[in-house]
Amino acid sequence: MNKGLLDIEALGRPEIEALLDRARDFQPLQQRKEKRLDLLGGRLVVNLFFEASTRTRISFEIAAKRLGADAISISSQGSSVSKGETLLDTVSTLSAMRPDAIVMRHAASGAPHFLARHLPIPIINAGDGQHEHPTQALLDARTILDNRSSLEGLRVAIIGDILHSRVARSNIHLLAKFGVDIVLCGPAPLVPQELTGLAPGVSITYDIREALRETDIIMMLRVQLERQNETNFPAGEYSRFYGLRAENLALAKPDAIVMHPGPMNRGREISTEVADSSRSVILSQVENGIAVRMAVLEKVLQ
Amino acid sequence: MPKLLIRNGRVIDPANSLDRVTDVLLANGIVRAVGDKLPARGAEEFDASGRIVAPGFIDMHVHLREPGFENSETIETGSRCAAAGGFTTVCCMPNTNPVNDTAHLTRYIIERAKAAAKVNVFPIGAITKASAGEELASIGAMKAAGAVAISDDGRPVMNSRVMRRAMEIAASFDLPVIDHCEDLNLSAGGDMHEGAVSLKYGLRGIPSCSEDVMVARDLLLAEVTGARYHVAHLSTRNAIAMVAEAKRRGLRVTCEVTPHHFAIHDHQILPFDSNYKMKPPIRCNHDVEALIAGIKAGVVDAIATDHAPHSVTDKMQEFERCPFGILGLETAISISLERLVFPGHIDLKRMIELFTTGPAAILNLNRGSLTPGLPGDVTILDLNSLWTYDVNKSPSKSRNSPFDGYAFKGRAVTTIVSGEIVWQAPC
Numbered sequence: 001m002n003k004g005l006l007d008i009e010a011l012g013r014p015e016i017e018a019l020l021d022r023a024r025d026f027q028p029l030q031q032r033k034e035k036r037l038d039l040l041g042g043r044l045v046v047n048l049f050f051e052a053s054t055r056t057r058i059s060f061e062i063a064a065k066r067l068g069a070d071a072i073s074i075s076s077q078g079s080s081v082s083k084g085e086t087l088l089d090t091v092s093t094l095s096a097m098r099p100d101a102i103v104m105r106h107a108a109s110g111a112p113h114f115l116a117r118h119l120p121i122p123i124i125n126a127g128d129g130q131h132e133h134p135t136q137a138l139l140d141a142r143t144i145l146d147n148r149s150s151l152e153g154l155r156v157a158i159i160g161d162i163l164h165s166r167v168a169r170s171n172i173h174l175l176a177k178f179g180v181d182i183v184l185c186g187p188a189p190l191v192p193q194e195l196t197g198l199a200p201g202v203s204i205t206y207d208i209r210e211a212l213r214e215t216d217i218i219m220m221l222r223v224q225l226e227r228q229n230e231t232n233f234p235a236g237e238y239s240r241f242y243g244l245r246a247e248n249l250a251l252a253k254p255d256a257i258v259m260h261p262g263p264m265n266r267g268r269e270i271s272t273e274v275a276d277s278s279r280s281v282i283l284s285q286v287e288n289g290i291a292v293r294m295a296v297l298e299k300v301l302q
Numbered sequence: 303m304p305k306l307l308i309r310n311g312r313v314i315d316p317a318n319s320l321d322r323v324t325d326v327l328l329a330n331g332i333v334r335a336v337g338d339k340l341p342a343r344g345a346e347e348f349d350a351s352g353r354i355v356a357p358g359f360i361d362m363h364v365h366l367r368e369p370g371f372e373n374s375e376t377i378e379t380g381s382r383c384a385a386a387g388g389f390t391t392v393c394c395m396p397n398t399n400p401v402n403d404t405a406h407l408t409r410y411i412i413e414r415a416k417a418a419a420k421v422n423v424f425p426i427g428a429i430t431k432a433s434a435g436e437e438l439a440s441i442g443a444m445k446a447a448g449a450v451a452i453s454d455d456g457r458p459v460m461n462s463r464v465m466r467r468a469m470e471i472a473a474s475f476d477l478p479v480i481d482h483c484e485d486l487n488l489s490a491g492g493d494m495h496e497g498a499v500s501l502k503y504g505l506r507g508i509p510s511c512s513e514d515v516m517v518a519r520d521l522l523l524a525e526v527t528g529a530r531y532h533v534a535h536l537s538t539r540n541a542i543a544m545v546a547e548a549k550r551r552g553l554r555v556t557c558e559v560t561p562h563h564f565a566i567h568d569h570q571i572l573p574f575d576s577n578y579k580m581k582p583p584i585r586c587n588h589d590v591e592a593l594i595a596g597i598k599a600g601v602v603d604a605i606a607t608d609h610a611p612h613s614v615t616d617k618m619q620e621f622e623r624c625p626f627g628i629l630g631l632e633t634a635i636s637i638s639l640e641r642l643v644f645p646g647h648i649d650l651k652r653m654i655e656l657f658t659t660g661p662a663a664i665l666n667l668n669r670g671s672l673t674p675g676l677p678g679d680v681t682i683l684d685l686n687s688l689w690t691y692d693v694n695k696s697p698s699k700s701r702n703s704p705f706d707g708y709a710f711k712g713r714a715v716t717t718i719v720s721g722e723i724v725w726q727a728p729c
Binding site: 009086087088106108109110111113114117118128129130131132163166169192194195197198 | 498501505506575615619620622
């Protein structure tokens with residue numbers, strides 16, 4: 001990770017552990033009145049968001065500011081991309097202004113990898129298409145570790161549209177590196193069998209009850225209606241077969257926690273009752289996002 | 303016109319069952335004689351000892367991009383790539399701008415080639431107007447103007463009724479129908495072969511079945527219509543099995559494969575590198591094995607490159623935004639030697655057939671052998687030449703090749719078109 005952070009797949013377990021440990025150091029900061037450290041004073045981070053995002057962009061911005069760095073956020077509306085400039089030109093122009101890192105969200109899988117091959121500036125992937133969302137997996141792992149002593153031996157169910165989910169891919173890579181038993185579940189076209197080859201310890205079921213049974217961690221994914229430009233599943237029966245509700249949550253371990261990367265579709269993949277219950281750690285995930293992104297920025301910019 | 307006497311090469315001319323060291327005399331643009339110790343009689347002598355002398359190689363599937371996309375390639379630059387790759391004849395697909403869907407455009411390409419091309423260029427006409435898949439193009443008139451086949455390459459005819467009518471018309475003019483087999487609904491949005499690798503990279507898949515269902519449909523229509531039907535750039539194991547079965551049943555069916563489809567599988571793709579993006583996509587390991595088995599078994603009739611130049615600007619983009627296609631003319635022979643001949647899958651004679659008599663028979667070209675009286679097109683190979691492909695030195699206007707920097711053994715060293723040397727490998 002000398003250059004940036006492109007994906008979880010390429011990270012080793014020690015690098016992940018170091019980031020998660022460092023994020024824990026930053027967690028108490030969130031409760032303090034004075035939240036700002038000056039570890040990265042004088043550094044400049046550009047957040048370049050080509051896809052709509054609120055929580056990730058704000059989270060990166062806050063993380064940079066808490067570390068004393070300057071942060072500038074640019075969204076695709078109003079940037080020169082809408083004037084027909086290529087991505088490579090846009091980013092090399094920005095790099096000429098000498099920021100210390102670029103945080104990028106892009107709708108095309110591999111867009112940050114493509115740039116990293118052609119530009120020397122460190123790039124932090126804030127989500128690329130359907131490929132990876134590395135800081136989401138790190139904040140999810142941090143959140144699990146706030147509730148469990150270790151990741152080893154846990155059973156994690158990831159439920160929803162796995163095919164189109166960068167969150168799922170990053171989480172699968174991360175959890176597999178720690179020997180987690182990963183169960184994927186969702187409508188068959190969104191959970192292709194070949195996913196079992198993505199990492200060790202991955203299994204698939206199309207029955208949510210089987211996925212939930214005796215599980216420690218439940219990760220619900222957003223059903224990305226904006227990506228369903230094709231007939232992938234009968235939308236009308238989605239929540240009946242793949243929605244998380246109090247009655248099927250009861251199949252999980254009594255202390256199982258419920259996660260969701262947001263934004264949630266209440267009543268579709270998750271019932272309001274579950275989302276707002278004591279089992280839900282969804283807001284802790286958001287809070288941990290800042291600590292984890294501080295750890296990532298510190299590592300990349302040091 | 304000067305005479306050229308090629309001395310002491312190992313002449314392999316499959317059509318005449320010839321494989322021995324002898325001489326080839328070219329005069330007035332045609333093959334004059336093949337035989338031992340031919341008298342020079344004023345001919346320029348060319349020493350081919352230690353080399354393979356073969357009939358001029360034919361690439362039946364290239365994109366020369368002219369008219370319309372001259373920033374990617376022209377008839378002139380594409381033909382120079384062909385010469386540099388050992389090809390004396392290329393057949394260019396109609397997906398130019400405008401699409402070659404009339405006799406007028408077919409004639410235009412032939413005229414441009416006469417003026418600018420280093421090698422023979424035969425146009426392939428469109429199946430439908432503008433390759434839009436709806437109204438049939440002027441098939442008979444294009445044939446009369448010089449088109450050697452029809453194809454909507456790149457934009458497959460989805461409407462089965464239109465395809466059936468096209469086959470009926472083509473059969474009546476004895477013109478082969480070449481299909482780019484892809485069900486556009488099954489492949490919609492796809493960027494690479496659907497499988498474990500596309501899932502890992504979060505890229506949308508182009509499933510094998512998108513090719514298979516179209517091959518199956520076309521074979522059924524070819525049977526109904528009696529058309530001569532040819533599968534372009536066949537890439538899947540099911541498609542090769544279906545073609546093999548259709549041949550067993552006596553249908554007039556042929557197919558080609560590209561070097562990149564039998565040389566690389568999807569696990570070998572450099573992540574998100576657009577030089578590995580083409581249609582059909584690089585398939586998986588068992589498809590590669592099936593293609594090689596098909597070549598060995600004689601199911602495959604031709605090796606074609608699908609040379610598809612795209613400008614650096616177009617290819618320097620996010621993977622899913624890049625156009626499909628890679629260069630192929632300059633590396634085809636070396637890849638075929640490396641992957642097919644040297645490992646012993648096929649012998650040299652068979653490889654030469656796949657580049658000469660194979661495509662010539664599909665397209666009814668009166669070429670592909672050294673029979674006296676035929677055009678004086680010759681490809682000379684050096685099986686021991688060690689060379690490295692440097693795409694930046696390519697005569698192409700484009701740079702999109704996954705084989706850039708690849709070290710090869712064996713290549714074409716001399717390309718002769720109508721008795722004239724049009725290219726020689728640098729020593």
